[in-house]
Amino acid sequence: MKALRQIGALIRKDLGLQFRSKETFVLVFVFSILVVLIFAFAFGPIFPERGERGKLTASVLWAAFVFAGIITLNRSFTAERSHGALHGIRLTGVDAGNLYFSKVVSNVIFLFLLEIVITPIALQFLDLLDVVTVGILLKLFGVLGIGTLGFCAVGVLLVGMSTSANGGESLLSVILLPLVIPIIMGGAKCTVSLLVTGGLDGGFWLQLLIGCSLVFLAAAYLLADAVIEE
Numbered sequence: 001m002k003a004l005r006q007i008g009a010l011i012r013k014d015l016g017l018q019f020r021s022k023e024t025f026v027l028v029f030v031f032s033i034l035v036v037l038i039f040a041f042a043f044g045p046i047f048p049e050r051g052e053r054g055k056l057t058a059s060v061l062w063a064a065f066v067f068a069g070i071i072t073l074n075r076s077f078t079a080e081r082s083h084g085a086l087h088g089i090r091l092t093g094v095d096a097g098n099l100y101f102s103k104v105v106s107n108v109i110f111l112f113l114l115e116i117v118i119t120p121i122a123l124q125f126l127d128l129l130d131v132v133t134v135g136i137l138l139k140l141f142g143v144l145g146i147g148t149l150g151f152c153a154v155g156v157l158l159v160g161m162s163t164s165a166n167g168g169e170s171l172l173s174v175i176l177l178p179l180v181i182p183i184i185m186g187g188a189k190c191t192v193s194l195l196v197t198g199g200l201d202g203g204f205w206l207q208l209l210i211g212c213s214l215v216f217l218a219a220a221y222l223l224a225d226a227v228i229e230e
Contacts, residue, residue: 006094010102011109014076018110024075025114028068032118035064040125050131054195057126061119062188065144066151066180069111070173073155076107100156100224104217107152108145115144128195140194143209147187150213154179157220160227182212 018024039060119140123129132140158176186209193201200206 003095003098006098007102007105010094010099011106014102014106015109018106024072025110028071028114029117031071032064032068032114033121035067036060036118036122036125040122043126050128051196053126053128054192057122057128057195058188058191060122060126061115061144061191062147062184064118064122065111065115065148066177066184068114069107069148069151069155070176072107072111073152073159073176074172076103076156077159096225096227097221100160100221100227103156103160104149104152104220107156108148111148111152112141112145115148116141119144132195133198136194136198139200140191143187143190143194143206146209146213147183150183150209150216151180153213153217153220157223157227160224179216182208183216186212 039056043056119137120129123132155172155176158179159172186205189205190200190209193199193205
């Protein structure tokens with residue numbers, strides 16, 4: 001119960017800071033919309049058949065969310081790294097694993113809210129909203145949520161390492177993107193399948209997405225103490 005209270009308090013703190021300033025949300029929202037619009041106007045207004053539209057939309061969504069996630073992660077440790085705030089949090093008795101887990105949950109919530117807003121906009125601009133049912137949309141949000149969890153599981157650990165180094169933002173991108181390739185591949189393939197056929201054809205890509213996300217989360221949780229102490 002103590003661990004849950006610590007995690008809950010840290011999540012409320014992180015989300016409160018994010019939404020109080022609104023700077024990060026506005027930045028990633030505008031960036032994501034810009035990515036959608038660039039692709040929509042580059043390939044529109046006459047779009048190819050549904051299969052090609054599904055592939056295009058999956059590419060747009062995952063490209064927008066990956067780079068928006070990098071921006072969000074880069075800012076997630078800013079408060080803790082400034083003026084010794086992280087050391088102060090640790091002095092209160094907060095376990096490093098709980099601090100890590102709270103960062104993962106708060107980033108997942110933040111990015112998932114962004115995905116809920118951006119996904120229908122992308123579907124509308126790329127002429128797929130009319131053919132996507134509520135059931136397909138819910139499955140799509142499930143795939144995006146699992147992918148976001150795996151992405152943040154690795155990203156939070158790496159941002160904890162990179163923020164103390166010179167050029168930390170560039171370093172995060174260089175290290176993170178190769179590691180999350182299985183998650184991006186699995187998520188993109190599942191998204192294409194949902195948008196083209198309305199279901200998840202075969203289970204390999206979904207299993208890859210879920211398996212990698214869980215493995216990354218467990219491994220990063222075990223390494224969190226050593227990374228945060230550094």
